[in-house]
């Protein structure tokens with residue numbers, strides 16, 4: 220296997236570290252009474268930003284308070300990431316294609332599971348409303364956008380990956396190149412290596 | 417904060433705000449303001465726009481000529497409007513001439529945190545010190561005050577204090593005064609005065625009564641103080657942005673006089689004296705005067721400067737602003753105002769570097785400007801564009817009360833320094849509940865402490881029982897919000913002190929005496945949310961000696 224693929228895997232592993240230093244996902248909320256915006260950051264192991272004020276606003280429409288202690292994902296996500304880093308390190312060191320492919324598949328499954336979990340969490344958060352809510356609007360739910368923007372009553376909500384999230388996207392892309400890049404590069408080097416006769 | 421040597425004095429008569437200055441311009445740190453009746457100076461913190469400190473001025477009868485700051489904000493000066501026996505004693509009022517005195521007080525301002533302390537006081541003749549300003553640039557070591565009542569009248573002053581053709585401008589070398597005091601020329605006196613400070617960490621005030629001050633007699637520091645004659649009963653005393661000219665508005669004399677600092681020094685050096693008044697040497701008018709503004713207006717009061725070579729004087733009787741040129745002393749433009757203009761203000765117009773674009777005219781009489789509203793009318797103010805050759809009226813608007821002096825500065829100097837919330841983590845109030853879970857009711861004999869929390873849109877607790885008639889109940893109310901512009905209020909039926917306005921992260925206390933059995937509502941008095949109207953609770957008072965247990969809850973059915 221090409222030595223470049225080893226470095227690609229190490230780089231991919233390195234990018235996973237960034238997920239510990241920057242938020243994975245950013246949610247922003249703007250409303251007439253919040254022209255300066257309210258911001259939530261979802262980190263690999265915590266929630267940051269204006270959690271307190273978002274919770275105060277949301278209690279009027281019966282949304283559950285977001286309490287980081289009660290979100291188990293924030294506890295096991297770091298462990299999964301560390302697992303990926305260690306396994307990725309071994310895979311890179313050994314630099315065997317079948318192992319690399321297996322690692323990429325594992326990474327992909329984890330990423331898909333993570334996004335699905337995030338979507339489910341948003342769905343529950345937006346739909347599971349308290350029957351005691353002071354403000355009840357029939358048929359209304361408050362699920363924040365998965366990605367992109369959405370208007371909920373007088374609030375505009377925006378949801379996009381954070382730096383950590385982009386780092387993971389880059390990381391998984393590099394892992395794919397490490398595993399399957401030879402299919403592309405071989406053809407190229409082949410056509411280069413054979414001058415027309 | 418309102419404590420004085422006379423006990424709590426919850427009102428006063430404030431006149432002159434003065435911004436702290438660094439490098440010749442307002443620096444947006446503090447605003448100082450006088451109170452005339454019970455002599456005091458307050459310092460406002462411009463990150464919170466709240467009073468951070470109040471110091472009482474002892475040995476003073478009326479603190480009108482105050483608080484004028486030296487150029488580097490080293491001192492705030494306070495001069496007395498009313499002569500009184502100093503120290504106070506029982507004497508016939510008609511012995512004014514022998515027994516009455518005035519003082520000029522130096523309040524030191526800590527350069528880092530702004531804390532005020534009474535450095536020393538100078539005992540001066542008992543004329544009525546009216547207004548003042550300190551020098552800047554070349555004249556930065558000096559302060560100037562106008563005064564009236566050189567007649568030393570003690571009755572019917574409107575006649576008796578308007579007899580002399582000339583009154584006095586005081587020129588005071590504060591550096592020389594400071595030096596004399598350092599040399600030990602003052603004496604320690606023992607008049608009590610209060611010093612009150614407010615902490616944004618404990619959210620409480622601390623008051624102490626101090627009993628020592630250094631007082632120096634004017635005659636013990638030669639070369640420190642001179643009088644310069646001025647057209648009778650002057651009012652405003654303003655220093656131009658270069659610091660060379662100090663200008664007196666002649667109120668009754670239709671005369672605006674500009675004096676030259678250079679000529680002042682020369683006259684002192686050449687001993688151009690025209691007698692003395694109570695031991696203070698009087699300088700020769702012509703030797704110090706630089707120019708009189710020609711045909712100014714009627715009732716000139718105050719002057720501000722645009723930093724481009726022009727002075728703008730308010731004229732009370734003729735209701736106008738006159739713009740005149742420094743040096744030629746010629747009026748170049750006039751703008752009518754509505755009506756009876758008092759103070760005027762150009763942002764930074766009393767400093768070395770004015771932002772000379774706008775002028776605010778603050779009037780004393782309104783009459784036909786707005787719809788009538790009973791015997792008291794809204795007062796009028798006018799915003800005038802002074803950026804061009806001719807003044808241009810931009811806006812005429814009502815204000816409340818009688819607008820007095822004002823200060824202005826560029827918004828950019830202070831807008832990013834504004835405190836939006838007080839952090840709950842830093843709240844050191846001894847009775848704060850920083851979490852709804854920690855709210856509680858604690859009985860200590862006849863005293864009950866309620867650790868109350870407020871968050872949109874409820875109180876914790878909102879049902880309180882077990883209070884007995886005769887109990888003194890302290891509500892220590894904490895606003896748990898950590899969001900800008902979400903204050904909550906607190907009021908309780910029968911409360912005879914005040915309502916509370918509690919800012920995010922802050923704790924405030926109200927005292928309430930349970931007078932009769934019953935159930936009394938309390939509620940939020942500051943609109944906080946869509947469910948503000950629902951933000952309410954009850955306190956139950958039982959007859960003395962009953963065994964209703966102390967209990968408290970929120971949301972219990």
Ligand SMILES: [Cu+2]
Nearest residue numbers: 904940944951
């Ligand atoms: Cu409220």
